[in-house]
Amino acid sequence: MTAKVITRFAPSPTGFLHIGGARTALFNWLYAKAKGGRMLLRIEDTDRARSTEGAIDAILDGLSWLELNWDEDPIFQYSRADRHREIAETLVADGKAYKCYCTPEELQAMREKARAEDRASSYDGTWRNRDPADAPAGIDPVIRFKAPDAGETVIEDRVQGQVRVQNKDLDDLILLRSNGTPTYMLSVVVDDHDMEITHIIRGDDHLTNAARQSQIYKALGWDIPVFAHLPLIHGPDGAKLSKRHGALGVEAYRAMGYLPVALRNYLVRLGWSHGDEEIFSTEQLIELFDLDAIGRSPARFDFAKLENLNGHYIRSTSDDDLLTRLRELLPELDNSRELQEAAGDEVWEKVRLAMPSLKERAKTLVELIDKAEFLFVKRPLTPDAKAAKLLDADALSRLGGLLPVLEKIEVWSLENVEAAVRAYAEANEFKLGKVAQPLRAALTGRTASPGIFDVLFVLGQDEALGRIKDQVSKT
RNA sequence: GCCCCCAUCGUCUAGUGGCCUAGGACGCCGGCCUCUCACGCCGGAAACAGGGGUUCGACUCCCCUUGGGGGUACCA
Numbered sequence: 090m091t092a093k094v095i096t097r098f099a100p101s102p103t104g105f106l107h108i109g110g111a112r113t114a115l116f117n118w119l120y121a122k123a124k125g126g127r128m129l130l131r132i133e134d135t136d137r138a139r140s141t142e143g144a145i146d147a148i149l150d151g152l153s154w155l156e157l158n159w160d161e162d163p164i165f166q167y168s169r170a171d172r173h174r175e176i177a178e179t180l181v182a183d184g185k186a187y188k189c190y191c192t193p194e195e196l197q198a199m200r201e202k203a204r205a206e207d208r209a210s211s212y213d214g215t216w217r218n219r220d221p222a223d224a225p226a227g228i229d230p231v232i233r234f235k236a237p238d239a240g241e242t243v244i245e246d247r248v249q250g251q252v253r254v255q256n257k258d259l260d261d262l263i264l265l266r267s268n269g270t271p272t273y274m275l276s277v278v279v280d281d282h283d284m285e286i287t288h289i290i291r292g293d294d295h296l297t298n299a300a301r302q303s304q305i306y307k308a309l310g311w312d313i314p315v316f317a318h319l320p321l322i323h324g325p326d327g328a329k330l331s332k333r334h335g336a337l338g339v340e341a342y343r344a345m346g347y348l349p350v351a352l353r354n355y356l357v358r359l360g361w362s363h364g365d366e367e368i369f370s371t372e373q374l375i376e377l378f379d380l381d382a383i384g385r386s387p388a389r390f391d392f393a394k395l396e397n398l399n400g401h402y403i404r405s406t407s408d409d410d411l412l413t414r415l416r417e418l419l420p421e422l423d424n425s426r427e428l429q430e431a432a433g434d435e436v437w438e439k440v441r442l443a444m445p446s447l448k449e450r451a452k453t454l455v456e457l458i459d460k461a462e463f464l465f466v467k468r469p470l471t472p473d474a475k476a477a478k479l480l481d482a483d484a485l486s487r488l489g490g491l492l493p494v495l496e497k498i499e500v501w502s503l504e505n506v507e508a509a510v511r512a513y514a515e516a517n518e519f520k521l522g523k524v525a526q527p528l529r530a531a532l533t534g535r536t537a538s539p540g541i542f543d544v545l546f547v548l549g550q551d552e553a554l555g556r557i558k559d560q561v562s563k564t
Numbered sequence: 565g566c567c568c569c570c571a572u573c574g575u576c577u578a579g580u581g582g583c584c585u586a587g588g589a590c591g592c593c594g595g596c597c598u599c600u601c602a603c604g605c606c607g608g609a610a611a612c613a614g615g616g617g618u619u620c621g622a623c624u625c626c627c628c629u630u631g632g633g634g635g636u637a638c639c640a
Contacts, residue, residue, distance in 0.1 A: 101640045136639055193638080200636090209566045209636065231638055249569065258567050258636090266638040273640045297568060297635045320570070320633090327632065355576090358589090362577055365588040384577080387633060391575050394590045404603075450602045460601090510599090525599030537601035 094126025096288050097281070098152075098159065099166075101133040102144035105338025106151030108390065109292060109322045112356040116319060117290045118157045119357070119378040129284055130159035134167045135276050151339040155349050164284065166276050173271035176279050176309070177232045177264045185308045186264055188230035189216040210260035214238075217261060232265035234274075234305060242300045247317040247380040249293075254300040262301055274298065278305045281314060290317045290380075293387070317380050320360055320387040327389060344421045346453030348406065348414070351399040359388040368401065400452040408444040411457070412437065418454050428458070431465040439464045443547045446539035463533035464547070469559035476530035480560055484527035487519060489561045491528070492554065501550040507542040531560040 096117040100110050121128040132148070134140035152159065180186035191199075196212070203211035217235060224230065237256045244252040264275040271279075277298075281289060289299075296318045306313045323329060342352055354369055361383050363369070369377070403411065416437070419429055440447070440461050451457035463470075472480060494513045498505050514524045525541045532544050532553060545553050 099640090103640075133640060139639070196638090203636090204565055207566055209568095211636075252568070254568070260636090263638055268638080270638085272638070277640085292634090293569070294634055295640090298640090300568090318569085323633075325575080329633080358576060360576095365578060367576090367589050386570050388577090389575060391590075394576065397590055400603090446602090449604095452602095514599095520599085522599050529600060535600090539601085541599055 094121055094124035094287050095129060095285055096121045096126065096290055097129040097131050097284060097286050098157075099131040099133050099277070099280075099291070100148050101136065101139075102141060102148060103136065103139040104144055105147040105340065107338060108342075108356070110148075111151065111155060111339050111352070112322065112359060113291055113319060114152060114157050115155070115353055115356050116317075116361070116378075116383075118159075119374055120288060120290060120380065121160075122375040123378045126287070127160040128157075129161055129286070130163040131280060131284070132163055132165050133273065133276070134165055135170070135271055135273060137167070137270070140167075147338060147340065154343055155339060155353065164280070166280060169276070169280060169283075170271055172283070173276050173279050174265060174269060177271065177275060180234070180264065180308060181232060183308075184235070186232050186234050187216060188221060188224070189233045189261075189263075190225055190228045190230045191215060192228070209258035212260040214261065229267040229269075231263045231267045233261040234264050234308070236261050236301075236304050242303050244296075244299045244303060244316055246296070246299070247288075247315055248320075248383045249296065249318050249385055252296065252300070254297065256304075259301055259304070274301055274305070278302050278309070278311075282306070282309070282311050286314050288315045288317060288380075290319065293318045293321050317383070319383065320385055322359055323387055323389050325389055325391065344418075346418065346455035346457070347395065347399050348402045348454070351395065351402040354402070355395045355398050359390075360384050368398075396452040403448050403451055403454070403457065406448070408441060408448070411444060411448060411454075412441050414454055415440070415458060415461075419458070422455065422458065428462075428465050431467065436464055439547050439549075443539060443543060446543045450539065460538070463535065463538065463544070466534070468552070468555050470531075470534040470556060472530050472534040472560075473536075475536045476534050479526050479530040479536060484523075484530075485561050485563075487517075487524055488527050488531060488557050490517065491524060492557060492561065495545075495550070495554055495557070498550065501546065503542055503546045506545045510542065510545070528557070531557050 098110075098114040098117045100106065100114075106114075118128050120126075130152070132145060134145075149163070177186060181188065195215075199213050200211040202213075203209075212233070216230075216233070236259050240256050242254050242256055242259070244254070246252055262274050263272050265271055299316050299318065303313055339352070343349075350371065353371070353374075357369065357374060357378075358367065361378065363377050363382060406414075416432075419432065422428065443461060443464060447457060447460050450460050491510065491513050494509050495506075498509055510524060510528075511521065513519075514521050526536070529538050529541050529544065530536060532538075532541075532548060538544055548556070
């Protein structure tokens with residue numbers, strides 16, 4: 090019989106959902122989907138001092154935005170503290186754990202001694218075999234795991250392969266704090282077991298923990314889940330991800346105008362590959378994803394590639410979908426106030442009309458709005474420096490000559506507008522660019538824009554003529 | 565310090581002993597297209613960290629060095 094796959098994403102709510110966490114969630118989600126299993130969500134909030142409500146919301150919102158849905162209700166680890174405590178006490182009763190009364194000062198001294206002696210483990214086992222009757226009064230003990238002191242612990246990792254750790258290098262970790270709350274090392278094992286997790290897919294930073302946890306599983310007589318430790322994501326400079334580059338919350342990526350589908354495609358390729366392929370639909374990902382194709386070396390975060398992918402997905406997203414996302418994003422933009430004031434229904438209708446040519450030119454939604462700005466601004470436009478330079482006397486006289494031609498157009502269609510402008514240029518022996526560039530400057534206030542005929546058409550006859558006159562009459 | 569993991573173009577990666585004159589993608593450079601900017605298309609520069617083995621033959625296997633990362637908490 091093959092057990093159904095159950096994975097879990099287990100963030101600690103001490104900050105936002107950063108990019109590494111997002112990728113871990115994605116891999117867990119994909120693996121569950123690929124195997125027809127489920128992905129559970131567990132909030133690891135046993136550190137009461139550092140866990141916050143805001144962080145929980147940020148993580149849930151981040152996952153939802155990325156469209157990584159979890160199965161069942163999230164489990165809050167702290168709510169299971171009684172269960173964890175019970176297991177710790179069982180371990181003590183079975184002689185597999187013990188109470189330790191050492192003070193922080195004694196512990197500190199042990200650490201320094203261990204370092205001086207080039208040893209990896211520091212706890213010296215003072216209370217491991219000492220008679221509990223010697224317990225000093227007035228000190229609340231912690232409960233420590235009685236880890237095997239000889240031999241080795243072998244982890245069979247689906248990504249990293251076989252990893253061997255000498256047991257002498259692992260000391261007796263704390264299971265229950267002196268205040269009676271469980272530590273991560275205990276909670277994680279008990280919860281993964283109780284939740285019937287079959288595959289633990291998480292960051293490489295937990296690799297050594299896997300050995301410690303394996304020992305606890307064995308002491309409890311429980312089956313050890315399959316481990317898969319993902320290489321970490323580094324910043325562009327190869328160093329640890331910091332706030333300056335990449336270690337932003339996923340909501341920051343949303344605000345920068347990235348599409349969830351693009352971010353997912355980018356993240357999955359950080360570590361996972363399928364031959365030479367780069368672009369994957371979610372359906373393909375679910376079909377192809379497997380643990381065996383995950384590489385073992387860490388990756389650097391590269392915004393340029395994310396942008397490229399995002400541009401690809403913007404181009405292949407429907408105009409209506411893009412329009413919806415743009416309207417949702419608007420309030421988060423720096424210049425949101427001005428844009429929002431101008432953003433009436435008729436403006437959005439123009440944006441929709443221009444969308445096919447606009448989306449060819451944008452790598453992010455923020456850029457998309459910026460390229461559409463000429464549709465939001467009100468007459469008279471103030472051309473930017475480069476555009477103003479284009480509108481010299483000669484150019485303005487060419488525009489002046491074009492005015493009556495455009496006025497004469499009865500049906501303002503893309504075809505008619507284009508034919509009229511081309512005919513005007515030809516009749517006066519101007520290269521098209523001689524007319525198009527000044528026109529672009531007058532119509533958009535910039536030197537770069539969608540095709541000039543698209544611009545003319547989308548603006549509409551009255552607005553287009555008005556904008557040209559505004560510039561021509563300045564002289 | 566000690567323990568563990570990692571190492572192919574600038575970046576993400578393909579490669580699982582001969583198919584490699586090392587492939588793709590992003591980025592970069594040049595060209596085409598062209599009303600601008602993009603898109604698209606064509607072309608180019610660009611890598612097996614170093615040293616030892618093993619083998620008829622190593623990018624691929626082993627060891628060492630170097631470099632990077634992680635862990636070493638009454639954090640997770």
